[in-house]
Amino acid sequence: MIATLRSRYGASPLHxxxxxxxxxxxxxxxxxxxxxxxxxGLNYLVWLxxxxxxxxxxxxxxxxxxxxxxxxxxxxxxxxxxxxxxVSGAIFLVYWPLILVRAxxxxxxxxxxxxxxxxxxxxxxxxxxxxxxxxxxxxRAAGRGRAARRPRASAASQADGGERDRS
Amino acid sequence: MRPPPGPTRxxxxxxPLRGPWLTATLGSILLPLVLIVAATGFFSNAAYQPGLGRxxxxxxGGPQPFGFGWPASPSWLYAVNQGLHVTVGIVAVPLLLxxxxxxxxRLFGWPPxxxxxxxxxxxxxxxxxxxxxxxxxxxILNVQLYYPWHFNFVVAHYYGAWVFVSALTLHVAIKVxxxxxxxxxRGALAPLRARLxxxxxxxxxxxxxxxxSPAAPTISRRGLxxxxxxxxxxxxxxxxxxxxxxxxxxxxxxxxxxxxxxxxGPNGFPVNKTAATARISPRDTGPAWRLTLAGAQERELxxxxxxxxxxxxxxxxxACVEGxxxxxxxxxxxxxxxxxxxxxxxxxxxxxxxxxxxxxxxQATLGPDQHRDERALLALRVNGADLSLDHGxxxxxxxxxxxxxxxxxxxxxxxxxxx
Numbered sequence: 001m002i003a004t005l006r007s008r009y010g011a012s013p014l015h016x017x018x019x020x021x022x023x024x025x026x027x028x029x030x031x032x033x034x035x036x037x038x039x040x041g042l043n044y045l046v047w048l049x050x051x052x053x054x055x056x057x058x059x060x061x062x063x064x065x066x067x068x069x070x071x072x073x074x075x076x077x078x079x080x081x082x083x084x085x086x087v088s089g090a091i092f093l094v095y096w097p098l099i100l101v102r103a104x105x106x107x108x109x110x111x112x113x114x115x116x117x118x119x120x121x122x123x124x125x126x127x128x129x130x131x132x133x134x135x136x137x138x139x140r141a142a143g144r145g146r147a148a149r150r151p152r153a154s155a156a157s158q159a160d161g162g163e164r165d166r167s
Numbered sequence: 168m169r170p171p172p173g174p175t176r177x178x179x180x181x182x183p184l185r186g187p188w189l190t191a192t193l194g195s196i197l198l199p200l201v202l203i204v205a206a207t208g209f210f211s212n213a214a215y216q217p218g219l220g221r222x223x224x225x226x227x228g229g230p231q232p233f234g235f236g237w238p239a240s241p242s243w244l245y246a247v248n249q250g251l252h253v254t255v256g257i258v259a260v261p262l263l264l265x266x267x268x269x270x271x272x273r274l275f276g277w278p279p280x281x282x283x284x285x286x287x288x289x290x291x292x293x294x295x296x297x298x299x300x301x302x303x304x305x306x307i308l309n310v311q312l313y314y315p316w317h318f319n320f321v322v323a324h325y326y327g328a329w330v331f332v333s334a335l336t337l338h339v340a341i342k343v344x345x346x347x348x349x350x351x352x353r354g355a356l357a358p359l360r361a362r363l364x365x366x367x368x369x370x371x372x373x374x375x376x377x378x379x380s381p382a383a384p385t386i387s388r389r390g391l392x393x394x395x396x397x398x399x400x401x402x403x404x405x406x407x408x409x410x411x412x413x414x415x416x417x418x419x420x421x422x423x424x425x426x427x428x429x430x431x432g433p434n435g436f437p438v439n440k441t442a443a444t445a446r447i448s449p450r451d452t453g454p455a456w457r458l459t460l461a462g463a464q465e466r467e468l469x470x471x472x473x474x475x476x477x478x479x480x481x482x483x484x485x486a487c488v489e490g491x492x493x494x495x496x497x498x499x500x501x502x503x504x505x506x507x508x509x510x511x512x513x514x515x516x517x518x519x520x521x522x523x524x525x526x527x528x529x530q531a532t533l534g535p536d537q538h539r540d541e542r543a544l545l546a547l548r549v550n551g552a553d554l555s556l557d558h559g560x561x562x563x564x565x566x567x568x569x570x571x572x573x574x575x576x577x578x579x580x581x582x583x584x585x586x
């Protein structure tokens with residue numbers, strides 16, 4: 001009987017039991033929130049599943065597309081753009097409501113102050129990161145320039161390492 | 168059946184870094200972080216002591232994991248709990264994105280449903296990813312006081328964690344053999360040693376994560392982890408100071424409460440609710456203000472009466488559920504001295520009510536371990552000055568390890584009740 005289940009279902013009975021249990025807990029928990037006292041049902045369900053859809057169909061493709069443009073840069077420059085962009089982008093992704101001043105009224109009621117300076121500070125951080133990355137890039141380019149004029153021991157040992165790894 | 172052109176075809180996916188080893192490694196870094204966030208979240212619910220009085224913000228009844236009594240020691244317990252919950256959650260965001268990127272081909276796998284087992288597995292993954300993004304998004308927007316939705320944040324965030332934790336438990340149980348195999352075949356750390364020139368794709372397997380026709384790498388695997396780590400480190404630097412305090416507070420450049428202090432001086436530290444918001448007017452808090460003690464007998468005390476009692480000073484943190492905290496020097500009357508004055512003996516609950524007329528947090532009930540602690544104060548002064556109106560003048564509760572919103576401000580009435 002277990003063999004029949006396995007061939008019809010496509011996995012072990014334990015797989016089925018585990019999934020039914022997890023999904024039952026999910027349905028119970030979502031049901032608690034769906035009570036009209038705690039949510040407008042449709043809005044809650046859109047939020048619960050909308051984030052995954054938004055990520056999979058908008059954010060992830062947008063990031064992949066942006067990275068495609070970065071990869072079109074000279075090979076050695078690519079990661080000097082990726083690093084500052086990743087840090088700045090992550091900060092924006094988390095803190096865009098403060099950066100774009102989405103909830104000033106709530107902020108005043110809670111803190112007694114207006115939402116101020118977040119956009120400026122984020123832009124400054126972004127500028128500093130890209131500038132620092134550019135300095136490192138320039139320093140490395142200068143280093144490579146010097147090494148190219150004196151090709152010697154270090155280049156030879158690198159070639160050895162590469163050979164060993166391929167074998 | 169041949170898949171339609173586009174992401175459903177394995178050849179669409181070209182990144183030479185994708186593969187079981189990378190996903191196993193990203194998942195293994197992410198897992199302890201989300202476990203910290205989930206555990207501290209449930210602990211925070213316990214810290215509100217939803218079983219007492221009208222403390223519960225979630226629907227009553229039903230099973231409640233971690234429903235233990237919350238201790239009053241160490242005093243920094245709630246500050247650390249919430250600092251971890253919010254900061255680790257924010258720091259985990261780049262890892263979550265990287266993890267999802269590493270499994271993107273799975274989303275478009277063809278055919279979409281291969282068997283009943285595959286269908287139910289995809290449903291469970293939808294619950295996992297949906298609840299993960301829901302929990303991160305709602306938590307992150309909540310700490311920025313931005314509520315663009317029509318549901319109760321506390322209830323939805325709490326029960327979202329139920330969905331997330333159950334789906335995650337199942338996911339980890341299913342994936343342990345895959346992780347073990349990836350590390351056995353590639354070595355747990357060996358792929359990190361490869362420089363860019365030495366970076367090779369993981370071997371292609373049908374329905375696997377590694378691409379059949381990989382592009383040339385533009386970054387090594389350790390480079391990718393460094394990229395994700397930098398983004399996490401950046402978030403840590405601009406966030407942690409609001410919880411850690413000290414010189415780090417200046418670095419909390421984007422944290423909602425990094426720089427949000429009104430004025431300097433003894434009362435120059437953040438508030439969670441201004442007097443104006445609570446509709447507290449100077450008239451309510453003037454010389455006519457009286458504190459009512461309701462125990463074995465009822466008494467009324469003026470602020471002068473309270474100041475004439477034995478004053479005690481305690482250095483205690485006040486910590487918000489939203490993650491920020493600040494340690495200050497509070498002074499005032501011990502809650503146990505007030506209990507004695509009201510003729511209260513034995514283990515009781517203490518219900519604290521504010522002058523604030525409306526709002527669920529205008530009152531809170533404290534357990535015996537909280538209000539009988541010798542550091543538990545009805546504070547009248549802070550850092551040697553009278554409390555400011557925004558900080559709860561004429562008197563506020565300050566109890567070690569108690570969630571900030573339960574340290575009721577503008578206290579009007581204390582009622583001791585049978586436990």
